[in-house]
Amino acid sequence: MDCDRLARIADAIGSRVGSDPATYPQGVCAAAADLLGVSGAGLTLMTRSVLGAVWASDTVSRTVEDLQFALGEGPALDAFKWGAPALEPSLATSSRWPFFGPQALALGVEAVFSLPLQVGVICLGTINLFRARPGFPSPDELADALVLADVVTGDLIDLQAQGMLQWAPSDHLGQRARVHQATGMVSVQIGADMTSALARIRAYAYVNELSIFDVADMVLARTLRLSPHTLQ
Amino acid sequence: MAQQHGLAQTLVELADTLVADFDVVDFLHTLVLRCTELFDAAEAGLMLADQRGGLRVVASSSERARLVELFEGQNEQGPCLECFRSGSRIVCEDLGAETGRWPLFAPEALTVGFRSVHALALRCQSEVIGALNIFRTTLGLLDEADLVAAQAMADVATIGILQQRAVQEARVLAEQLQLALNSRVVIEQAKGVLAERAQVHLDDAFGMLRGYARNHNSRLRDVAEAVITGTVVIERPRRPRRGPPPVSGKKS
Numbered sequence: 291m292d293c294d295r296l297a298r299i300a301d302a303i304g305s306r307v308g309s310d311p312a313t314y315p316q317g318v319c320a321a322a323a324d325l326l327g328v329s330g331a332g333l334t335l336m337t338r339s340v341l342g343a344v345w346a347s348d349t350v351s352r353t354v355e356d357l358q359f360a361l362g363e364g365p366a367l368d369a370f371k372w373g374a375p376a377l378e379p380s381l382a383t384s385s386r387w388p389f390f391g392p393q394a395l396a397l398g399v400e401a402v403f404s405l406p407l408q409v410g411v412i413c414l415g416t417i418n419l420f421r422a423r424p425g426f427p428s429p430d431e432l433a434d435a436l437v438l439a440d441v442v443t444g445d446l447i448d449l450q451a452q453g454m455l456q457w458a459p460s461d462h463l464g465q466r467a468r469v470h471q472a473t474g475m476v477s478v479q480i481g482a483d484m485t486s487a488l489a490r491i492r493a494y495a496y497v498n499e500l501s502i503f504d505v506a507d508m509v510l511a512r513t514l515r516l517s518p519h520t521l522q
Numbered sequence: 523m524a525q526q527h528g529l530a531q532t533l534v535e536l537a538d539t540l541v542a543d544f545d546v547v548d549f550l551h552t553l554v555l556r557c558t559e560l561f562d563a564a565e566a567g568l569m570l571a572d573q574r575g576g577l578r579v580v581a582s583s584s585e586r587a588r589l590v591e592l593f594e595g596q597n598e599q600g601p602c603l604e605c606f607r608s609g610s611r612i613v614c615e616d617l618g619a620e621t622g623r624w625p626l627f628a629p630e631a632l633t634v635g636f637r638s639v640h641a642l643a644l645r646c647q648s649e650v651i652g653a654l655n656i657f658r659t660t661l662g663l664l665d666e667a668d669l670v671a672a673q674a675m676a677d678v679a680t681i682g683i684l685q686q687r688a689v690q691e692a693r694v695l696a697e698q699l700q701l702a703l704n705s706r707v708v709i710e711q712a713k714g715v716l717a718e719r720a721q722v723h724l725d726d727a728f729g730m731l732r733g734y735a736r737n738h739n740s741r742l743r744d745v746a747e748a749v750i751t752g753t754v755v756i757e758r759p760r761r762p763r764r765g766p767p768p769v770s771g772k773k774s
Contacts, residue, residue, distance in 0.1 A: 337704040409696035410689065450695045450702075467710045471724060474714020474750070484711055484750070510714075510724065 299325065299437050303445075311449050318442050319347040322417060325438065326431050329399070329422040330354075333442070335415035336370050342415075342466070350397055351420055357393055359466065360502035362492055364390040365404035366416040373413050375436075376404040380424040389496070400424040405439040407446065414446060465503050472506035480518040490516055529671045532556045536678050546686040550581035553679055554654075558583045560675075561668055563656045564636060567593045568679060569602050570644070570652035577606060577652065588634050592627070593655065600627035605641035605653040611673070612641040615663045637661045640669075642676040646684055654679060705743040712746035720758040730756050 302325050307317030315333050322331035330351030335343045344359070346352035358364030364387055368376040378384055379401045381391045394402065401421040407414040417439050419427075427435065469491070477487035494516065495505045508514035536553060550568055557566040567589070568581040579593045596602040601624075605612040614620050615638050621628045631639065636657040644652040654676040656664075664672060709731070716727035734756050735745045748754035 335699075335703055337700045337707070340704075340707055342703040342707055409692050412693060412696040412700065414696055414699060446699065447692050447695045450699045451691075467706075470707050470710035471714040471717070474711040474716075475718040476714075477711070477750075478715055478718040 295433060295437055296441070299434060299441055303438075303441060314445065314449065315343075315345040318417070318438075318445075319345050319351070322419060322435075322438055323347040323351075326419055326427065326435055327421075328403075328419040328427075330420045332366075332418040332420070333415065334366050334418065335446075336366075336413070340470075344466070350399070351418075353397055354394055354399055354402075354420055355418065356501075356503075357390060357397075359469075360492065360495060361387075361389045361393070362489070363387050364394075365402045366418050369404035369406045369416045369418075370413050373406050373408055373411070375406070376402075377426070378402050379426040382424065394420075398422050401426075403427060403435065405435055407439055407443040409443060409447060414443060417442060465506075468510060469502055469506045472509035475509055476516050479516050482518070528560055529674070532560060533674065533678065536682070546682060547581070549682050550679060553675060553682075554581045554583045557654070557656055557672070557675055561640075561656055561664060561672060562658065562660070564659045565589055565657045567655045567657075568644075568652060569593060569596065569606070569655065570683070571606065571650075577602060580652075588630075592630055592634060595627055595630065596655075598626065599624050601639050601641040602653045602655050605643050606650055609643050609645055609648075609650045611643065611669070613663050613669075614639050616661050631657070635659055638663065640664060640672060642672050644676050644680040644683070646680050651680060651683060705746075708743060708750065709746045712749045715749055716756060720756070722758055726759075730759065733759075 299321075302321045303318055306320045306324075307314050319331045319333050322333075323329070330346065330348045332344060332346040332351045332355040334345075334355060344352070344355045346355055355366070358366050365376040365378060378386060381387075381395050381400055381402065384391060387394075399420045399422065401424050403419040403421075404416045405419075406416050417435070419435065426432075469488075472491060473484055473487045476490055477484055480487060480490060482490075491505055491509070492502060494500070494514075495502045498505075505514065509516070535556075536549065554566040554568055557563060563583075565583045565586075567579055567583065569577040570580045572578050577597050579590060582590060582593065593602070601612040601614060617628050617631050617637055617639060636659060638658045638661055640656040640658075640663070642654040642656075643650050644654060654672070656672060663669075712731060713724050713727045716722070716730055717724050720727065720730070722730070731742060731745055731749070734740070734754070735742045738745070745754060749756065
């Protein structure tokens with residue numbers, strides 16, 4: 291390991307993170323966006339491919355992250371599932387993510403790079419980098435990104451060891467909490483498991499050109515009820 | 523006398539294993555076997571302290587029952603125990619002269635055929651995690667160069683074991699993190715399930731979950747999981763009665 295690189299990256303993170311561990315994930319996103327010559331960055335923590343918690347360096351990146359959650363498709367999910375980086379230098383010419391791709395492009399994102407946060411076989415989540423122009427990261431940038439992912443993984447583990455990652459109710463889930471609540475309701479409505487319920491919500495959102503969060507709100511407000519038998 | 527070349531080769535071989543796919547059991551076994559070759563030893567073994575401070579054999583150059591028993595007996599008495607407790611090298615050039623010092627261990631070792639023994643501490647700064655035992659059928663001690671080499675082997679064993687433990691610990695913490703995150707998701711889902719089943723507001727649903735958890739001395743996450751799988755059914759809290767209860771006893 292190149293010690294200069296490690297020191298540089300640790301410093302970059304350190305200078306953007308306050309003493310409050312709650313600010314750590316946000317600081318990492320800011321550091322990643324500045325360090326790596328990308329337009330924006332996101333950090334997601336996931337279990338079983340449910341995007342549990344998300345932070346981002348800016349609103350566009352945040353929207354791109356939410357997009358992956360809404361569509362159930364994207365580089366973060368791939369990186370998480372395969373435990374390997376998902377690098378796409380040209381969304382415009384790629385058919386890798388038929389739903390996510392065009393929508394990310396519409397937001398001005400031309401290239402995406404997702405790196406898993408791995409501890410052995412356990413993946414905690416991903417660091418996701420978004421770029422407004424197509425092209426691969428340079429070898430130097432890629433090395434930086436990989437070291438960043440390693441450092442962040444180690445830091446998260448340390449924070450966990452010190453009991454400093456407090457998961458306040460609904461806080462870090464943000465508006466995803468409402469999606470999970472709606473998923474619970476829909477699972478009862480359609481008589482199916484959570485995975486199917488979430489798929490139904492996503493499908494409804496897509497067909498009706500609504501955001502997944504709007505659909506969740508409708509379910510929670512009881513103005514929308516899904517049933518097992520209709521195409522609704 | 524250990525060949526310097528042989529030692530260098532061995533260290534390189536062992537260092538190679540300290541990377542991906544590291545199998546600590548395999549590593550330690552290789553290490554003790556190399557010890558027998560490098561130091562003209564009949565047998566070698568490695569003992570580690572468990573959580574209660576007792577010494578356990580984790581690697582041995584052979585499975586001979588009497589050898590294993592000899593090692594394990596060192597929980598009570600013997601060079602390994604002294605080495606572990608003191609953190610210092612314990613050597614004995616003639617076991618025949620130490621029956622006073624180790625009245626149980628020495629005669630047994632002699633019966634098995636050993637005449638001399640060396641015990642090296644597995645040590646990292648002030649922490650002693652175990653000991654490396656080298657048994658020879660000849661009288662006398664290893665020369666200074668070999669003693670240094672033997673300690674190097676003990677040090678390599680220590681690094682390998684501590685690294686493996688660090689990885690284990692990281693894994694446990696990662697799992698905890700995942701569990702914590704997943705718990706949040708499961709609790710939100712359970713709120714939805716309850717809200718729909720009992721036809722109550724989400725806040726009330728959360729109250730029902732917490733109430734049940736408290737009354738049954740259970741964790742919120744476990745109750746949430748059970749609600750989702752249907753193994754627990756939580757009834758909507760009854761409204762306070764204003765009049766006499768219905769005669770038939772039916773629920774309102």
